[in-house]
Structure formats: C-alpha cells, structure tokens
Amino acid sequence: MGVFPPDSRQAIPTAYHSLMIDADSPILDFYPREFEIDLNGKHKEWQGVALLPFIDEKRLLEAMAEKDPLLSEEEQRMNEQGDDLIIIASDNIAFDSFCRVYKSKKGQVTSSSLLFA
Numbered sequence: 508m509g510v511f512p513p514d515s516r517q518a519i520p521t522a523y524h525s526l527m528i529d530a531d532s533p534i535l536d537f538y539p540r541e542f543e544i545d546l547n548g549k550h551k552e553w554q555g556v557a558l559l560p561f562i563d564e565k566r567l568l569e570a571m572a573e574k575d576p577l578l579s580e581e582e583q584r585m586n587e588q589g590d591d592l593i594i595i596a597s598d599n600i601a602f603d604s605f606c607r608v609y610k611s612k613k614g615q616v617t618s619s620s621l622l623f624a
Contacts, residue, residue, distance in 0.1 A: 533570050
C-alpha cells in the first residue's frame with residue numbers, strides 16, 4: 508500500500524483496493540492520478556523522480572485496519588510475521604557454502620535446491 512500505484516492494486520488484497528481509488532477514501536491523497544516528474548537533467552520520464560506526497564504511516568495503517576476484517580484467512584496469514592526461509596538452487600555458486608554453514612541447522616537438501624527454515 509505504501510509503494511504501489513493504484514494501477515498496480517492487483518498485487519494487494521482486494522479489500523484494500525477501494526482505499527486507492529474511491530473518492531471517499533480517507534487516504535486517496537496518497538495516490539494522485541497526476542503528479543510531476545523531476546527530470547533533473549534526464550531526457551526520459553522513466554529516468555526521473557516521481558514527486559509524490561509522503562505517506563503518513565499512521566493514517567495508512569488506520570485506514571487499512573478498517574478493511575482488515577474483510578481479508579480472507581490466507582490474506583490475514585500473509586500479513587503475519589512468519590518464519591524466514593532461504594531457498595537456493597543447487598547450481599548457484601554459493602550453494603556449497605550455504606550447505607556448509609546451514610546444514611547443521613534445519614537444512615533440507617533436494618535435488619535442485621536447498622531449503623532452510
């Protein structure tokens with residue numbers, strides 16, 4: 508919600524979409540449809556810096572909290588702190604090093620990758 512523009516809202520849960528596009532959204536000002544681009548000597552717009560408003564974290568989290576009950580169980584689980592995972596393919600140059608360092612931990616080696624939980 509803090510980095511995606513409204514046109515990329517498909518990457519966030521549907522429950523939050525209205526916060527980015529509805530006229531009555533309490534945080535609609537975080538998602539301007541038109542904004543300036545500072546080219547700072549560049550020639551292409553994609554090389555410039557988008558001049559967007561700063562996002563007030565408190566306002567963002569308060570607005571999202573109102574929509575949280577609409578999240579599916581899976582979406583709620585995705586928003587929780589979980590275990591860290593390291594996944595590395597066996598053809599990665601660092602694979603053997605990871606095996607030496609982490610194998611004594613809870614490492615599980617498969618034919619094509621190494622998964623540490």
